[in-house]
Structures are given as C-alpha cells and as structure tokens.
Amino acid sequence: MEQETSSIKENEIRYEDLDSPPGRRLGSGNFGRIFEGRYKNRPVAYKIMKHAIHSSIFFNEISILKSLDHECICSLYGYVRHENLMILVLEKIHGISLYHYLLYQEMDLSRKQQLGKQVLSTMVYLHNQLVLYGDLKPENIMIHPETMRHKIVDFGLSQRLESPISKVKGMVGTPGYMAPEIIQEEEYGLKVDVFAYGMVLYVLFSEQPPASPTTREYYLRSRSFRPYRKLIRWCTSEEAEYRPSFLELSMIYDQVLSQQTTDTGWWSCLLSFFFCSSV
Ligand SMILES: Nc1ncnc2c1ncn2[C@@H]1O[C@H](COP(=O)(O)OP(=O)(O)O)[C@@H](O)[C@H]1O
Ligand SMILES: [Mg+2]
Numbered sequence: 652m653e654q655e656t657s658s659i660k661e662n663e664i665r666y667e668d669l670d671s672p673p674g675r676r677l678g679s680g681n682f683g684r685i686f687e688g689r690y691k692n693r694p695v696a697y698k699i700m701k702h703a704i705h706s707s708i709f710f711n712e713i714s715i716l717k718s719l720d721h722e723c724i725c726s727l728y729g730y731v732r733h734e735n736l737m738i739l740v741l742e743k744i745h746g747i748s749l750y751h752y753l754l755y756q757e758m759d760l761s762r763k764q765q766l767g768k769q770v771l772s773t774m775v776y777l778h779n780q781l782v783l784y785g786d787l788k789p790e791n792i793m794i795h796p797e798t799m800r801h802k803i804v805d806f807g808l809s810q811r812l813e814s815p816i817s818k819v820k821g822m823v824g825t826p827g828y829m830a831p832e833i834i835q836e837e838e839y840g841l842k843v844d845v846f847a848y849g850m851v852l853y854v855l856f857s858e859q860p861p862a863s864p865t866t867r868e869y870y871l872r873s874r875s876f877r878p879y880r881k882l883i884r885w886c887t888s889e890e891a892e893y894r895p896s897f898l899e900l901s902m903i904y905d906q907v908l909s910q911q912t913t914d915t916g917w918w919s920c921l922l923s924f925f926f927c928s929s930v
Contacts, residue, residue, distance in 0.1 A: 655706075659713050664690070664729040664740060673697050678748065680790065681825075682708055682807050683739075690728055690740050697731075698739040708807040709737045715782060715806040723773040725793075725804045744802050749789035749851075752796075753858055762799055763855050764908050769801055771904060774848060774897045778841050781812045785823040787847035789854055815841060827861030831889050842891035845900070849886025852879060864889075882907050 673686035677696055682705050688697040700709050709730070716727035716739075726742040749766075752758065758766075770792060777784050785808035793802045808823040818838035824830075830846035832839040850861045856879055857870045867887070871880040882904070888894045 655710050656714075659710055659717075659730075662713060662717055662727070662729040664731050666731050666733040669697075669731060669740070673699065677743075680805060685741075687743065688740065694743045695728060696741045696743040698741055700737050700739075701735060705807075706737065709739070711809070712739060712805075712807045715809045715811065718811070719777075719780065719782070719806075721773060721776050723769065723800070723802050724776075725802050741804075742802075744793045744795075744804065746793045746795040746802075749792040749794050749801070749855070752794045753789060753854070756796070758855075766794070766799060766801060767852055767855060767908075768901075768904055770803075770848070770851065771897060771901050773801070773803055774844060775901050778815070778844070778897050781815065781817075782806075783810045783812055783819070783841055784844050784847075785809050786825060786828075787844055787851055788825050788828045789851060790825075792851070812841070830891065832891055839891065841896070842894045845886050845894040845897060846888075846891075848897070848900075849883050849894075852886065853883050856883075878908050 668690070670689035670692065673688060675687045677685040677687060679685065683698040683700045686697045686699065688695045698712075700706075713727065713730055716725070725744060728740040728742070730740060731738040747755075774784070774787070784803070784806070786805060791803060791805040793804055795801070810819055810823075812819065818840045820836070820838050822833065822836075824833055824843070824847065828847040828850045830839060830843040833843055853859070853867060853870075854861055856876065859866075859870060862870070864887075867883075870876060871883060876883075882900075886894055886900070
C-alpha cells in the first residue's frame with residue numbers, strides 16, 4: 652500500500668482553497684463518507700477518511716486514480732489534509748449506486764445486459780493498465796438514472812501489478828464477491844476481479860444478494876437464467892485459471908447473451924474465439 656510520496660504530493664490542495672465545507676452526505680462505505688463540496692467553482696465530492704486509521708488506503712486511492720483516465724472511472728482533482736481528516740476531492744457523480752438502484756428501481760433485461768457490457772469494457776481498460784481493482788460490487792458502481800451510464804468509484808483496495816500474470820497476497824474485497832483464492836489466503840492475480848464481476852452479474856440478473864455456490868446454482872438453473880448462466884458460471888469458476896480474462900469475455904459477451912444463443916452456439920462461439928486467438 653502507498654504512502655505519501657513526492658509524486659502524490661503534487662496533488663495536494665490547501666484546505667483554504669476549497670470553495671465550501673462538506674455539504675449534504677452523498678454516501679458512505681467501509682472507509683469513507685462522501686459529501687457534496689465545491690472546488691474551483693464546480694461541484695465536487697469530498698471523500699473524507701480518518702487520518703490515522705486509513706492513511707495507506709487513502710494514498711493508495713490517490714496513486715491509482717491519478718494514473719487513470721477513463722470516462723467510466725471517477726476522476727480525482729486532488730486531496731486535502733485538514734486536522735485529523737484526509738479528504739479526496741473527486742468528480743461529483745450524478746446518480747446512485749447500482750446497489751441502491753436495484754433496491755429501489757426497475758431495470759429491464761436489455762438495460763441490465765448493456766450495463767454488464769459497459770462495466771466489462773471498463774474492466775478491460777483497468778486490466779490493460781495492470782490495475783487489479785479489488786472491490787468490484789454494486790455499491791462501487793454508480794449509475795446515472797437517465798442515461799444508465801456507469802462510473803466506478805472506490806480505488807482504495809486497488810493494486811497496480813508488474814505484469815498481467817503477477818500474483819499478490821492479502822485480504823481485499825467484500826464477502827460475497829471475494830474469489831476463493833482470497834478467502835483461502837492464497838496468492839491471487841487479476842482473475843479475482845473476474846470472479847467479482849461474475850457475482851455482480853449474478854446479483855444484477857437475479858436481483859438476489861450474492862450467494863454460496865449451491866444457492867447460486869439453484870437460481871442459475873431456473874429457465875429465465877438460461878442466456879447468461881454459463882457466463883456467470885464461467886466467471887465464478889472456483890479455479891482462477893478456468894475464469895476468462897475480461898478481454899476474452901468482451902469478445903463473446905454479445906453472442907453469449909443473445910436470446911437466440913443455444914448451448915451449441917455458445918460453445919462454438921467460444922471455440923471460434925480460441926481458434927482465432929491462437930492464429
Ligand atoms: N464521486 C462520487 N460522487 C457521488 N457519490 C459518490 C462518489 N463516490 C462515492 N459515492 C457514494 O458513496 C458511497 C461510498 O463511497 P466509496 O468510495 O465506495 O467509499 P468506501 O471506500 O468507504 O467504500 C458509494 O457507494 C457511492 O454511493
Ligand atoms: Mg466502496
């Protein structure tokens with residue numbers, strides 16, 4: 652985990668330079684509370700954490716976010732240290748988390764499929780940048796209520812890897828979305844994000860909380876799950892090496908989810924993918 656380095660220090664903002672104190676609360680999580688704010692005459696979000704407890708997560712989030720540039724990833728404007736508080740100054744995202752969206756709003760199947768595809772493409776970007784996101788779950792995916800565009804927030808547990816096959820250790824993630832290798836305290840790599848993505852798809856399509864393999868299988872066997880059951884099973888394979896990469900998934904997502912896809916069609920599309928990629 653990061654500490655305050657000179658490259659991070661470039662992003663420090665003086666407390667006096669913020670245009671307003673924290674306003675309405677926008678949300679909260681395990682590490683921080685998010686409030687409306689104002690900086691350089693525009694609305695922003697302040698993510699406030701207690702200094703002593705969460706400083707490594709705080710500097711880690713800065714170091715990862717400042718290196719990313721993607722329309723579906725929350726932008727960072729800088730950070731403030733004030734008394735015993737540490738404040739991330741972030742783009743203010745209009746919308747609510749997917750967690751709250753699923754609790755309070757209806758989402759039809761085609762919107763769910765589009766959202767799954769959009770999140771997949773953001774994950775392809777992150778893994779291309781060698782960023783293991785580490786905490787993919789509906790609470791960290793913000794949804795714009797009209798456009799249904801998403802933005803990913805919360806990079807406190809993310810890690811930049813040396814290579815696509817690098818392995819790391821340590822507890823990351825949230826129960827229910829954590830890959831078996833994390834729970835068993837083994838080394839893990841980018842495929843833990845694919846497991847969490849499979850669980851997000853399960854929650855999105857079933858509108859059930861994340862579940863054990865047995866309960867998951869019970870829902871996946873129902874008729875309405877047919878188009879995406881294999882996608883979810885594939886992503887949530889117990890063994891990391893059986894899970895696809897996000898790039899592989901993005902190449903077959905549409906075919907797998909199309910209503911016409913039969914079991915044979917799905918396999919032939921997979922086969923054709925492996926055939927093409929080995930040429
Ligand atoms: N930039 C933002 N704009 C608006 N709301 C946000 C923003 N970032 C986070 N939130 C809201 O606050 C909640 C907690 O933020 P998050 O960064 O996930 O904190 P934690 O690290 O404590 O989990 C999110 O689930 C979301 O609802
Ligand atoms: Mg969070």
